[in-house]
Amino acid sequence: MNINAADSRQIAWRVIHAALKAVDPALAVKNYFDTHPQITTQIATTPGRIIVVGGGKAGAPMAAAVSEIFGNKIAAGQVIVKYGHTGHSTPSSSKIKITEAAHPVPDQAGFIAAQEIAHLLSQTNQNDTVLCLISGGCSALLTLPAEGPLPAGSLNLADLQATNETLLAAGSTINQVNTIRKHLSAIKGGQLAQMAAPANVHTLILSDVVGDPLDVIGSGPTVPDPTTFADARSIVEQYGLQDTLPKRATQRLQAGVAGNLPDTPKPGNPVFERVTNPVIGSNRLAAQAAVKSAQAAGFEAYLLTTFIEGEAREVGRVMAGLAKELACGEGQIRRPACLVAGGETTVTLRGDGKGGRNQEMALSAAIALKGWSNILIVCLGTDGTDGPTDAAGAFADGTTIRRAEALGLDAVKFLNRNDAYNFFTALNDLIITGPTNTNVNDLTLIMAW
Amino acid sequence: MNINAADSRQIAWRVIHAALKAVDPALAVKNYFDTHPQITTQIATTPGRIIVVGGGKAGAPMAAAVSEIFGNKIAAGQVIVKYGHTGHSTPSSSKIKITEAAHPVPDQAGFIAAQEIAHLLSQTNQNDTVLCLISGGCSALLTLPAEGPLPAGSLNLADLQATNETLLAAGSTINQVNTIRKHLSAIKGGQLAQMAAPANVHTLILSDVVGDPLDVIGSGPTVPDPTTFADARSIVEQYGLQDTLPKRATQRLQAGVAGNLPDTPKPGNPVFERVTNPVIGSNRLAAQAAVKSAQAAGFEAYLLTTFIEGEAREVGRVMAGLAKELACGEGQIRRPACLVAGGETTVTLRGDGKGGRNQEMALSAAIALKGWSNILIVCLGTDGTDGPTDAAGAFADGTTIRRAEALGLDAVKFLNRNDAYNFFTALNDLIITGPTNTNVNDLTLIMAW
Numbered sequence: 043m044n045i046n047a048a049d050s051r052q053i054a055w056r057v058i059h060a061a062l063k064a065v066d067p068a069l070a071v072k073n074y075f076d077t078h079p080q081i082t083t084q085i086a087t088t089p090g091r092i093i094v095v096g097g098g099k100a101g102a103p104m105a106a107a108v109s110e111i112f113g114n115k116i117a118a119g120q121v122i123v124k125y126g127h128t129g130h131s132t133p134s135s136s137k138i139k140i141t142e143a144a145h146p147v148p149d150q151a152g153f154i155a156a157q158e159i160a161h162l163l164s165q166t167n168q169n170d171t172v173l174c175l176i177s178g179g180c181s182a183l184l185t186l187p188a189e190g191p192l193p194a195g196s197l198n199l200a201d202l203q204a205t206n207e208t209l210l211a212a213g214s215t216i217n218q219v220n221t222i223r224k225h226l227s228a229i230k231g232g233q234l235a236q237m238a239a240p241a242n243v244h245t246l247i248l249s250d251v252v253g254d255p256l257d258v259i260g261s262g263p264t265v266p267d268p269t270t271f272a273d274a275r276s277i278v279e280q281y282g283l284q285d286t287l288p289k290r291a292t293q294r295l296q297a298g299v300a301g302n303l304p305d306t307p308k309p310g311n312p313v314f315e316r317v318t319n320p321v322i323g324s325n326r327l328a329a330q331a332a333v334k335s336a337q338a339a340g341f342e343a344y345l346l347t348t349f350i351e352g353e354a355r356e357v358g359r360v361m362a363g364l365a366k367e368l369a370c371g372e373g374q375i376r377r378p379a380c381l382v383a384g385g386e387t388t389v390t391l392r393g394d395g396k397g398g399r400n401q402e403m404a405l406s407a408a409i410a411l412k413g414w415s416n417i418l419i420v421c422l423g424t425d426g427t428d429g430p431t432d433a434a435g436a437f438a439d440g441t442t443i444r445r446a447e448a449l450g451l452d453a454v455k456f457l458n459r460n461d462a463y464n465f466f467t468a469l470n471d472l473i474i475t476g477p478t479n480t481n482v483n484d485l486t487l488i489m490a491w
Numbered sequence: 492m493n494i495n496a497a498d499s500r501q502i503a504w505r506v507i508h509a510a511l512k513a514v515d516p517a518l519a520v521k522n523y524f525d526t527h528p529q530i531t532t533q534i535a536t537t538p539g540r541i542i543v544v545g546g547g548k549a550g551a552p553m554a555a556a557v558s559e560i561f562g563n564k565i566a567a568g569q570v571i572v573k574y575g576h577t578g579h580s581t582p583s584s585s586k587i588k589i590t591e592a593a594h595p596v597p598d599q600a601g602f603i604a605a606q607e608i609a610h611l612l613s614q615t616n617q618n619d620t621v622l623c624l625i626s627g628g629c630s631a632l633l634t635l636p637a638e639g640p641l642p643a644g645s646l647n648l649a650d651l652q653a654t655n656e657t658l659l660a661a662g663s664t665i666n667q668v669n670t671i672r673k674h675l676s677a678i679k680g681g682q683l684a685q686m687a688a689p690a691n692v693h694t695l696i697l698s699d700v701v702g703d704p705l706d707v708i709g710s711g712p713t714v715p716d717p718t719t720f721a722d723a724r725s726i727v728e729q730y731g732l733q734d735t736l737p738k739r740a741t742q743r744l745q746a747g748v749a750g751n752l753p754d755t756p757k758p759g760n761p762v763f764e765r766v767t768n769p770v771i772g773s774n775r776l777a778a779q780a781a782v783k784s785a786q787a788a789g790f791e792a793y794l795l796t797t798f799i800e801g802e803a804r805e806v807g808r809v810m811a812g813l814a815k816e817l818a819c820g821e822g823q824i825r826r827p828a829c830l831v832a833g834g835e836t837t838v839t840l841r842g843d844g845k846g847g848r849n850q851e852m853a854l855s856a857a858i859a860l861k862g863w864s865n866i867l868i869v870c871l872g873t874d875g876t877d878g879p880t881d882a883a884g885a886f887a888d889g890t891t892i893r894r895a896e897a898l899g900l901d902a903v904k905f906l907n908r909n910d911a912y913n914f915f916t917a918l919n920d921l922i923i924t925g926p927t928n929t930n931v932n933d934l935t936l937i938m939a940w
Contacts, residue, residue, distance in 0.1 A: 253815065326821070333823075345822050349812035351859070356805030363798035363834060366702065372775070373794050374782075385812060410800070 043340045045378050045491035047439065050418040054437070054487055057335040057380070058422065062475065064331030065424060065482045067100035067177065067248055070323035071107035074246060078320075085244065086115060090169025093241070094119030094138045095159045095234070097152075097184035098177025098260065099127050099425075100248050100480050102140050108173055109136040118162055121175055122155045122183040127479070147206070148185035153199050156186040156229060163234070166241035174234065174243060178250030178425070178481035180260030181220070186229040190303065192293040201288040202226060212281040220261055221269040221277060224306055225298060226291055227261070231306035234263035235317050242316045248323040250481045252385050253349055256319050264317050267306035271298030324348075325384035325482045328424055332485060336380035341489070343380040350385025350486070354399040355457060357387045358406030358421070358438075361486055365407075365417045368490035377416075378491035386483040389429075395461020398429025400484055401472070404436035405462040409453050414440035420487040426478040431463045433472040435484075445469055492789045494827050494940035496888065499867040503886070503936055506784040506829070507871065511924065513780030514873060514931045516549035516626065516697055519772035520556035523695060527769075534693065535561060539618025542690070543568030543587045544608045544683070546601075546633035547626030547709065548576050548874075549697050549929050551589050557622055557695075558585040567611055570624055571604045571632040576928070596655070597634035602648050605635040605678060612683070615690035623683065623692060627699035627874070627930035629709030630669070635678040639752065641742040650737040651675060661730040669710050670718040670726060673755055674747060675740055676710070680755035681763070683712035688762045697772040699930045701834050702798055705768050713766050716755035720747030773797075774833035774931045777873055781934060785829035790938070792829040799834025799935070803848040804906060806836045807855030807870070807887075810935055814856075814866045817939035826865075827940035835932040838878075844910020847878025849933055850921070853885035854911040858902050863889035869936040875927040880912045882921040884933075894918055 045053075063069065075082040085092065092115050094108055101123040109116060119138030124145040143152030166172060187197040205226060209219045224231030235243055245264040247256070256265045275295045278284060284292060297303050307313050325348040336343035346364070350357060361383065368379045387399045397405075400421040407419045422428065422435030446453050449468055456465040466472045494502075512518065524531040534541065541564050543557055550570040558565060568587030573594040592601030615621060636646035654675060658668045673680030684692055694713040696705070705714040724744045727733060733741060746752050756762050774797045785792035795813070799806060810832065817828045836848045846854075849870040856868045871877065871884030895902050898917055905914040915921045 344824075345816070347813045347816035349815040350809060351812055352805040352808040353802070356801045357809055359801040360799060360806055360809045363800055364796045366798040367794070367796035375793075 043378060047418070047441070050489055050491060051437065053336070053339045054418060054420045054489065056339060057332045057487060058420065058473070060335035061328040061332040061485055062424060062478055062480070065248070065323040065328045065480045067103040067323065067480050068107040070248060071104050071246060072111065074320060074322040075111055081244070082111070085171050086112060088169060088171045090167060090171065091117035092171050092173060093117060093162050093166060094121065094173045094175065095162060096175030097122040098175065098180040098248065099124050100177035101175055102128050103479055104175040104177065104246065104248070105136065105138045105140060108175070109138060120155055120158045120162060122152050124179055124183065143183050145179045146182045147203055148182050148199060150199065152183050152185055156184055160186060160229065160237055163237035166238055168240040170241040172238040172241045172243045174245040174264055176245055176260040176263070177248035181223070184229060184260065184263060186227060188226055188228045188294060192290050192297065194289045194293055197226060197290045197294060201290050204288045205291045208283060208286050212283060214277060214281060217258065218277045220258060222274045223261055224267055224269060225271055225274040226294060230261035230263055231267035232262060232265055232314070233306060236307055236313050239313050240316065245317070245319045247319060247321045248480060248482065249321050249325070250483060252325070252351060252483060254321050254324050265319055266309040266311060266314055268309060271295060271305055275299045323480065323482055328482050328485060329382045329384045332382045332487065341378045341380040342376050343382065344375070346381045346383045348384040350383050350387065352387055354387040354389045354402040355406035358403035359410050361403065361419055361488055362407040362410035365411065365419055365488045365490055366414060368488065369414055369417050378489070381488040383486040383488065384483060389460060391460055393459025393461060395456065395459040396431060396464055397460050397462035398423065398431050398433070400428040400435035401431070401433065401462035401466055402457070402460060403486070404438040405453060405457050405465055408438035408442035409457065411438060411440050412443040416491050418489040420473070421484065422473050423484045424478060425481040426475040432474065433463060434475045435473045436462065436466040437471045437473065442469065442471065492827060496867070496890070499938055499940060500886065502785070502788045503867060503869045503938065505788060506781045506936060507869065507922070509784035510777040510781040510934055511873060511927055511929070514697070514772040514777045514929050516772065516929050517552040517556040519697060520553050520695060521560065523769060523771040524560055530693070531560070534620050535564060537618060537620045539616060539620065540566035541620050541622060542566060542611050542615060543570065543622045543624065544611060545624030546571040547624065547629040547697065548573050549626035550624055551577050552928055553624040553626065553695065553697070554585065554587045554589060557624070558587060569604055569607045569611060571601050573628055573632065592632050594628045595631045596652055597631050597648060599648065601632050601634055605633055609635060609678065609686055612686035615687055617689040619690040621687040621690045621692045623694040623713055625694055625709040625712070626697040630672065633678060633709065633712060635676060637675055637677045637743060641739050641746065643738045643742055646675060646739045646743060650739050653737045654740045657732060657735050661732060663726060663730055666707065667726045669707060671723045672710055673716055673718060674720055674723040675743060679710035679712055680716035681711060681714055682755060684766045685756055685762050689765065692766040694766070694768045696768060696770045697929060697931065698770050698774070699932060701774070701800060701932060703770050703773050714768055715758040715760060715763055717758060720744060720754055724748045772929065772931055777931050777934060778831045778833045781831045781936065790827045790829040791825050792831065793824070795830045795832045797833040799832050799836065801836055803836040803838045803851040804855035807852035808859050810852065810868055810937055811856040811859035814860065814868055814937045814939055815863060817937065818863055818866050827938070830937040832935040832937065833932060838909060840909055842908025842910065844905065844908040845880060845913055846909050846911035847872065847880050847882070849877040849884035850880070850882065850911035850915055851906070851909060852935070853887040854902060854906050854914055857887035857891035858906065860887060860889045861892040865940050867938040869922070870933065871922050872933045873927060874930040875924040881923065882912060883924045884922045885911065885915040886920045886922065891918065891920065
């Protein structure tokens with residue numbers, strides 16, 4: 043099979059579209075119920091009501107799909123989405139209320155909607171089914187401070203906001219932030235499942251976390267929480283934040299450690315016996331669709347990993363190293379060949395340029411690929427917006443640097459000031475998909491022919 | 492097939508030994524002639540003499556192997572090795588002189604031996620065969636300043652040393668350094684082949700450069716040089732070193748650009764018609780042997796790449812990401828599985844600890860692998876000495892961090908001060924092979940079961 047650079051771009055676009063389609067929120071919901079007819083029937087014929095709750099940027103199309111499938115059987119619903127993410131796809135007949143709220147810092151609108159969710163769930167019985175829709179951004183959108191009087195009063199939204207900012211400024215990891223969040227929340231860390239009991243709970247998860255850890259995605263509202271008040275307290279001590287966090291936050295953690303408050307529900311808790319947490323869309327699903335699409339185009343294709351993490355520019359060099367071996371054609375994998383890698387890199391800012399982690403990775407790969415004639419590397423974010431730009435990512439190949447030099451552009455300088463967006467704009471090598479309304483992290487295609 | 496952590500270590504050791512054996516210098520020479528009987532017969536029955544020359548750390552065992560194969564047919568020889576690398580394996584009857592010299596900064600001993608090589612080659616005729624033995628370190632060991640009067644006198648060894656240091660201090664790339672080196676040398680960049688003409692030349696190459704670029708390995712003494720005096724001159728200008736480099740160096744480059752000196756021989760030059768440059772040992776050869784050994788142990792194994800480059804700690808995270816996908820066992824590659832990656836990473840020093848790039852990569856991988864029970868990552872340098880340590884590398888697995896914590900060791904702190912050697916010493920997880928007398932860069936094994 044003879045392939046040239048122009049073909050490779052065309053095929054790459056086909057692969058990109060296939061991958062994004064596989065994780066389109068509405069299609070993912072429909073596909074889940076299509077492939078699980080027993081569950082669908084069970085829900086559709088439940089003697090009780092269906093209640094739909096949830097949070098996340100893809101909440102509107104997920105809710106629309108659920109409405110389409112279960113129609114009048116849905117008695118009520120409240121799903122919280124980010125401002126501007128309501129979409130136009132929810133049937134007006136739907137009883138699911140879509141509320142817009144702030145992300146990443148929660149606001150009053152989200153707080154009120156979360157109270158409504160708590161209220162809806164407080165009225166369920168064992169014949170009811172709760173469908174919980176989780177997607178990227180859920181942790182901030184679905185925010186409800188833990189109740190209960192403390193010496194300094196009741197926790198409020200401002201306490202949670204301040205706690206968040208203090209923890210991030212102190213350099214704590216996202217897992218540590220989540221451990222504390224769960225123990226200051228009334229809804230995270232399995233507590234939404236507690237509210238929904240004794241109803242059946244089906245949580246449909248569109249995963250935006252590398253490796254799909256259920257207790258981490260959206261802070262796991264219907265998943266057993268392996269962390270404890272003691273864990274939360276020791277993180278506070280590790281960073282010496284006893285006197286920096288809001289007083290009501292530290293008081294709650296203290297009361298929890300002292301055994302005066304119930305901890306989040308743990309693995310083995312009977313509340314989870316009627317809960318399922320299927321991942322209906324994930325990086326792996328998108329990557330698998332990419333592999334199939336590349337195979338259909340005649341490529342020998344493999345899913346390399348969905349666990350890519352690390353500094354974008356260094357990961358880009360590794361991706362280039364993988365591409366070069368394929369391009370040599372001396373190995374076990376025959377050309378045309380395509381490796382698909384997923385995950386999410388990070389960028390340590392050094393300059394004041396414009397870009398995103400995928401564009402930065404592509405620029406670094408392009409520098410390493412200079413002169414290789416039979417390689418294309420494609421880096422993109424599945425949400426369609428890589429960093430603060432209107433691009434999803436960029437294409438890198440062996441001609442990138444030569445074409446840049448012809449325009450008088452020094453790729454290394456662009457990389458050093460984190461300015462990949464302007465670099466690839468000049469070359470017309472940005473990947474523009476527009477917002478996709480989904481987010482299952484990033485994909486890299488490594489193609490050689 | 493059931494495999495546990497202890498099995499995986501044992502299998503890893505078997506794979507390591509198989510990989511190192513495949514690139515043992517003497518075995519690689521023997522294997523080359525065994526698998527190329529026509530060439531062997533041609534050389535052995537040449538009506539003329541065999542002259543053996545060369546440079547590199549593996550020169551002694553390579554010369555011993557050649558002596559064993561061609562015996563008395565060898566009329567004379569001069570091979571330059573690093574101090575301490577003579578070994579005990581050269582038959583006393585051999586007519587190949589082994590000279591020890593300084594590396595990485597060339598010295599008088601190497602200079603005199605290189606003059607002897609030039610003298611030997613000046614006496615060859617078309618019936619003779621020159622065997623040239625190239626291995627890691629050749630570029631420094633095989634050093635001969637270009638002859639010819641310049642306004643400031645003739646180039647000398649000190650000029651070359653000062654040029655080297657000035658270029659490296661200015662931040663030039665190794666390719667740029669080599670371009671200038673070749674144009675100040677009488678022997679690099681194809682010029683050894685010119686000296687040897689009209690004899691047949693077989694250069695046996697043990698490659699220590701990622702990707703095996705023939706014109707780069709040992710500065711390509713018998714390979715057409717694609718770079719020109721003009722290239723060399725523009726590098727000097729790029730870094731503004733016109734007045735910093737030794738006067739005789741800049742005078743020579745000027746004279747060359749002006750057309751007053753012959754450039755190095757270029758591709759298509761008839762001198763290369765009687766020259767072959769087989770790579771007899773390389774990272775790919777070692778990696779392929781590792782793959783075969785892992786397959787023999789029941790693993791589904793693939794050669795991932797031989798082009799790994801990048802910051803060691805970031806590459807380690809990527810390797811961990813590849814391992815996690817294998818460990819999930821949901822992909823196309825079945826467990827037990829092994830991916831083999833080769834190349835050479837770099838370390839940006841941040842602290843004053845002890846370590847090497849492979850140990851640093853392993854430590855970073857271990858941090859990312861915390862809690863994964865069915866993964867082993869093995870990082871080692873094929874020369875057996877990773878950085879300024881007596882270890883070749885280290886093992887990283889899902890228990891590494893737990894075991895370190897039990898000893899009160901904070902892995903992140905060790906990594907941040909580049910102290911992987913002391914970290915892995917405490918855990919008894921160093922890979923100690925002793926010096927292997929070969930160097931084909933580094934290998935990483937990614938195993939999951």
